[in-house]
Amino acid sequence: MSDTNDVKPSRLEPPPVTRRSFLSIASLISFLAAMGTALAGVLRLPKPTVEPGPVRRYKVGHPEQFPVGAETLFAEQNFVVRRDAAGVYAISTTCTHLGCAVARTAEGFACPCHGSKFAANGRVLAGPAPRPLPWLEISRAADGQLVVYVDREVPEGTHFQA
Amino acid sequence: MGTTATIPEKTSATQEFLDNLRQLPRNLKDAWFRLGRLPESEREESQATFHNLFLHLHSVRVHLRTLRPSLTLGLGLIATFSFLVLVITGLLLMIYYKPSTALAYQSMKDIHYVVATGRFIRNIHRWAAHIMVIAVFAHMARVFFTASYKKPREFNWLVGLGLLVLTLALSFTGYLLPYDQLAYWATTIGANIANSPRELTDALGITPYFDPGGFQKRLLLGANTVGEDSLIRFYVLHVFILPLLLVILLSVHFWRIRKDGGLARPEDPPGGLAEWGGKLHRVFEPLATKTYGLMAVVRGRRPPVNRGPEGTVMSWPHLLWAELAVLMLTIAVTLVLSFYIDAPLKEIANPAVPENPAKAPWYFLGLQELVSYSAFMGGLVIPTIAVLGLALIPFLDRRPGGEGLWFGTPGERTVAWQSLLFGLVCTVGLLAFTVNFGWLRNWFPEIHQLWIIAINPGSILVLLFAGWSLWTLKRKNSVRLAAVALFTCFLVGFVVLTYFATVHRGPNWQFYWWPSQWPVH
Numbered sequence: 198m199s200d201t202n203d204v205k206p207s208r209l210e211p212p213p214v215t216r217r218s219f220l221s222i223a224s225l226i227s228f229l230a231a232m233g234t235a236l237a238g239v240l241r242l243p244k245p246t247v248e249p250g251p252v253r254r255y256k257v258g259h260p261e262q263f264p265v266g267a268e269t270l271f272a273e274q275n276f277v278v279r280r281d282a283a284g285v286y287a288i289s290t291t292c293t294h295l296g297c298a299v300a301r302t303a304e305g306f307a308c309p310c311h312g313s314k315f316a317a318n319g320r321v322l323a324g325p326a327p328r329p330l331p332w333l334e335i336s337r338a339a340d341g342q343l344v345v346y347v348d349r350e351v352p353e354g355t356h357f358q359a
Numbered sequence: 360m361g362t363t364a365t366i367p368e369k370t371s372a373t374q375e376f377l378d379n380l381r382q383l384p385r386n387l388k389d390a391w392f393r394l395g396r397l398p399e400s401e402r403e404e405s406q407a408t409f410h411n412l413f414l415h416l417h418s419v420r421v422h423l424r425t426l427r428p429s430l431t432l433g434l435g436l437i438a439t440f441s442f443l444v445l446v447i448t449g450l451l452l453m454i455y456y457k458p459s460t461a462l463a464y465q466s467m468k469d470i471h472y473v474v475a476t477g478r479f480i481r482n483i484h485r486w487a488a489h490i491m492v493i494a495v496f497a498h499m500a501r502v503f504f505t506a507s508y509k510k511p512r513e514f515n516w517l518v519g520l521g522l523l524v525l526t527l528a529l530s531f532t533g534y535l536l537p538y539d540q541l542a543y544w545a546t547t548i549g550a551n552i553a554n555s556p557r558e559l560t561d562a563l564g565i566t567p568y569f570d571p572g573g574f575q576k577r578l579l580l581g582a583n584t585v586g587e588d589s590l591i592r593f594y595v596l597h598v599f600i601l602p603l604l605l606v607i608l609l610s611v612h613f614w615r616i617r618k619d620g621g622l623a624r625p626e627d628p629p630g631g632l633a634e635w636g637g638k639l640h641r642v643f644e645p646l647a648t649k650t651y652g653l654m655a656v657v658r659g660r661r662p663p664v665n666r667g668p669e670g671t672v673m674s675w676p677h678l679l680w681a682e683l684a685v686l687m688l689t690i691a692v693t694l695v696l697s698f699y700i701d702a703p704l705k706e707i708a709n710p711a712v713p714e715n716p717a718k719a720p721w722y723f724l725g726l727q728e729l730v731s732y733s734a735f736m737g738g739l740v741i742p743t744i745a746v747l748g749l750a751l752i753p754f755l756d757r758r759p760g761g762e763g764l765w766f767g768t769p770g771e772r773t774v775a776w777q778s779l780l781f782g783l784v785c786t787v788g789l790l791a792f793t794v795n796f797g798w799l800r801n802w803f804p805e806i807h808q809l810w811i812i813a814i815n816p817g818s819i820l821v822l823l824f825a826g827w828s829l830w831t832l833k834r835k836n837s838v839r840l841a842a843v844a845l846f847t848c849f850l851v852g853f854v855v856l857t858y859f860a861t862v863h864r865g866p867n868w869q870f871y872w873w874p875s876q877w878p879v880h
């Protein structure tokens with residue numbers, strides 16, 4: 198920094214701020230802060246704390262209703278329940294591509310919307326679906342009925358011992 | 360003429376009151392129509408234009424070139440007027456429509472079968488929506504091919520793009536409202552496209568930490584599946600938020616046209632020759648340094664009576680007549696279509712069984728075709744690339760020339776034809792290939808999802824088109840010609856994909872030559 202007698206505004210001696218412009222700047226900043234906070238509050242509005250819409254947890258019946266080798270389709274709720282030697286399990290019938298309900302076919306499942314095909318165990322055989330049909334969590338309610346949680350996924354091959 | 364009412368000096372208040380009462384009809388009329396008759400002089404005509412809030416979006420004079428239907432094809436006006444029709448019929452439909460999952464479908468049935476004129480009003484609303492979408496796309500193409508986006512009109516091009524997005528958003532939100540099978544499943548698919556960044560985040564295994572897809576879907580639906588909350592959100596967007604935004608942007612759009620000096624048109628060449636009405640006319644061009652006698656003015660063959668020296672005419676009445684004609688045409692076409700062809704209404708929404716095929720509205724079917732290879736790439740990335748690419752056009756092509764002329768710079772027509780052919784061959788070829796041979800997953804069932812996101816017919820088309828445009832840039836050494844190549848390919852791809860998905864895709868999204876061959880179920 199050169200040490201001349203210049204009256205150039207320098208960082209060390211900034212030009213004085215008048216009281217009036219200080220006040221207007223201060224009020225502008227507090228105005229913007231208030232509006233910003235209000236806006237943030239409003240932006241929070243579209244996302245409720247508790248997820249609205251139906252709780253997708255369904256009682257499907259007592260274990261005896263699912264004999265080994267049989268399959269029951271719950272079309273409204275979008276899953277199938279099966280039992281094999283290892284236990285009971287449920288597979289979602291909502292296509293992992295864009296959410297259409299898949300139909301049961303000889304080889305497994307087929308989606309009407311963009312032609313995804315799945316094996317009986319949910320694996321993708323063809324089409325745009327990015328993931329296998331998810332296996333769903335099962336538990337038993339106090340009255341002995343099985344409960345299927347449509348929003349909770351379990352690893353493929355997880356059986357419920359009933 | 361407005362009268363300066365002389366209030367007599369010495370009358371009783373009663374008398375004055377009675378006089379005012381007697382003159383009430385006339386004074387009311389004067390208050391509304393300040394001139395009291397149609398304008399006769401140019402001065403009165405210009406006042407008619409700028410003393411009226413709505414008319415003063417026009418400038419007082421318009422250039423003759425911009426009045427020629429062959430420049431604009433009236434497309435922007437058709438879009439404007441169909442929007443007007445939509446607002447009016449939409450308000451009428453709101454009287455009976457009930458936005459709740461339990462009642463929406465029944466209220467649509469009521470409108471269709473019970474309400475007097477209800478079906479007709481609904482048909483008009485539906486047809487005007489189709490016309491508006493077609494007109495907006497065509498208008499964008501006309502603005503592009505007449506190079507009307509160039510400086511100083513870049514900003515208005517961006518405003519226009521905003522209008523395009525709003526128009527499509529309005530159509531999409533309106534599609535759910537009847538709450539029939541088509542509505543339910545098209546919206547489910549749409550919301551899951553918003554969810555599709557999960558394809559990428561799942562493949563990378565980061566969804567639990569970073570989930571933009573889930574966020575977008577929740578924001579749109581208000582829940583995990585289409586239901587009560589989604590219907591209300593779509594309703595509020597459709598009848599209030601989006602139309603309001605559209606009106607605001609539209610006002611900016613019109614205002615900018617005026618501020619940018621009217622519609623884009625070529626400079627009238629110096630020396631005073633300009634072409635309009637298919638002929639060249641001599642234009643009188645005063646030099647600032649000279650005083651002119653009458654003879655100098657008349658030398659321009661015709662004395663410029665009723666025509667400004669620069670070839671302009673008064674907006675009132677010339678532009679107004681043109682606008683009125685387009686309005687009549689738009690309304691006539693809408694009415695005829697609505698009289699003969701009913702808007703569809705399927706069975707009530709059923710979450711257990713999808714409509715098969717579940718098709719989105721036709722202008723989204725091109726995207727739906729791309730989505731049927733990869734939801735993330737086809738549904739989000741490619742549309743984003745397209746909108747960004749369109750937005751960049753006026754900023755990358757900045758050399759003046761050709762404004763207001765169809766294919767105005769040398770070689771544009773040739774490049775447009777070549778690109779049309781190129782786009783056609785690429786799109787049809789790729790579709791024929793996938794129909795016959797399938798795609799990656801059919802050959803390698805265990806392939807990683809990232810490969811499918813990266814390599815699919817959609818992304819290949821984008822690369823082909825971009826390559827073609829770059830090659831044109833090198834070959835022709837012109838940015839404008841490269842832009843023409845890209846835009847033409849984009850347009851051709853859009854049209855072909857839309858046509859293909861509309862006509863040739865049937866149940867299970869399988870290929871059929873004609874819808875009449877669909878299996879009955």
Ligand code: HEM
Nearest residue numbers: 431435436438439495499507515516519520522523622623
């Ligand atoms: C709701 C949609 C839209 C409406 C109602 C609309 C309306 C109009 C109207 C009435 C005009 C006057 C000239 C004409 O009719 O061509 C115009 C001009 C213009 N529009 Fe649009 N427009 C819309 C969307 C768009 C889009 C999607 C773009 C491009 C991305 C665009 C860009 C422009 C530009 C740059 C002009 C000035 C053209 C010139 O100076 O020649 N507009 N618009």
Ligand code: FES
Nearest residue numbers: 292294295308311
């Ligand atoms: S939703 Fe199943 S294939 Fe697209």
